[in-house]
């Protein structure tokens with residue numbers, strides 16, 4: 001039971017911890033601080049050093065997992081008792097063509113580095129996660145989606161080429177046409193087939209550093225899903241905030257790029273200085289201490305009050321302009337906000353449901369959570385469309401991401417709730433996301449991915465990593481090795 005353990009069960013191969021230098025042994029965590037996991041951490045600067053760690057792993061009989069910024073909510077970037085290759089030193093933008101918008105990066109360039117590099121030339125990354133602290137390698141491995149998934153698909157659809165270093169020592173160049181099977185499996189494959197060492201992406205042209213944002217209140221979940229469905233074809237981005245305690249109050253933000261001529265001073269708004277989120281609230285309170293003030297509200301009563309206040313403040317339909325960074329990276333406004341969840345941290349559960357079944361399934365799930373006294377404190381809804389990556393999480397429908405506080409007293413009950421959620425989602429034809437959910441079991445993964453997909457993934461794994469060096473806590477949990 002992943003939520004419960006300080007250090008999730010180590011597999012047989014990772015039990016020989018004493019064979020590597022002690023000073024490399026480090027306690028790592030997940031983004032939500034609900035897990036702790038010891039591993040030997042190496043920080044390679046390039047392919048040569050990665051190869052030498054592959055060799056070391058084979059000699060010591062340990063497995064290796066890859067880690068970008070470690071922002072996955074779950075155990076994706078952990079490898080209990082094994083080796084973790086922290087790739088953050090491979091963080092150079094190696095080429096940028098402002099004429100065509102094509103950029104080539106090392107894997108641990110962050111979304112922040114990327115947009116800051118390309119925006120002054122009038123480009124923006126076509127797909128970004130809700131935080132700019134993630135790395136491109138981590139984003140490709142999970143195949144992240146943005147608030148425009150219904151329009152632009154996942155990040156993988158904007159990758160023109162990548163180079164991967166396989167555990168066999170082979171360096172392989174992949175594109176949608178060249179080694180296409182590996183291209184579609186490594187993107188979404190959660191780092192289990194090889195290491196992205198170089199990534200080339202196509203950026204999106206923008207005429208301004210601003211977006212036009214329409215804010216609409218919603219009273220019920222049904223209304224929220226209907227508005228998202230109706231609005232998506234008309235806008236570049238659509239995202240909903242859902243109060244999971246009242247199960248319905250909420251707000252939708254629909255945003256559009258400005259067209260040529262709409263922004264009177266694009267030279268100014270395209271500058272990084274215009275975009276940057278202020279580091280002080282009201283120009284006074286340093287934002288990096290704000291999470292301490294949030295902590296007293298992170299409980300059922302406190303969050304009920306916060307949600308109601310937020311709903312009352314959002315009752316008025318209105319439009320505004322926001323910078324790209326303000327709109328996309330709301331979760332970066334309060335640095336380290338996850339610490340406000342306290343010692344046990346938080347987990348996120350994101351389910352993806354077909355548009356026909358979403359309303360009934362989420363109504364059942366949110367009511368169940370409330371009945372058990374375990375309501376989610378944050379709900380975020382998005383519109384999605386399917387894609388053809390091997391371990392895809394997307395559907396023609398919606399996703400709902402929900403955050404839950406973990407405490408010593410509720411871990412076992414939360415685990416049970418997540419299992420009940422999985423059953424409801426699977427019965428409704430839904431899917432899960434390997435970068436978020438902490439409790440997906442072998443059986444659930446097989447049911448949503450399908451036997452054929454799992455067999456294809458295993459065959460590729462055998463081809464790229466015949467001795468099974470690449471493993472993570474997530475991989476052992478969902479593929480049962």
Ligand SMILES: Cc1cc2nc3c(=O)[nH]c(=O)nc-3n(C[C@H](O)[C@H](O)[C@H](O)COP(=O)(O)OP(=O)(O)OC[C@H]3O[C@@H](n4cnc5c(N)ncnc54)[C@H](O)[C@@H]3O)c2cc1C
Nearest residue numbers: 068069070071072107130135137138141144145191196435
């Ligand atoms: C506040 C917040 C908001 C988020 N919003 C969104 C969102 O809007 N949409 C969304 O889709 N996701 C979102 N996420 C999830 C996040 O985008 C993913 O978990 C992403 O994978 C994290 O990137 P990372 O660099 O931290 O990767 P890590 O967490 O370090 O690693 C993730 C996976 O990538 C693999 N990996 C890392 N580097 C490489 C490499 N070079 N080659 C091969 N594999 C590699 C690892 O093995 C691991 O399996 C959010 C997360 C947070 C914390």
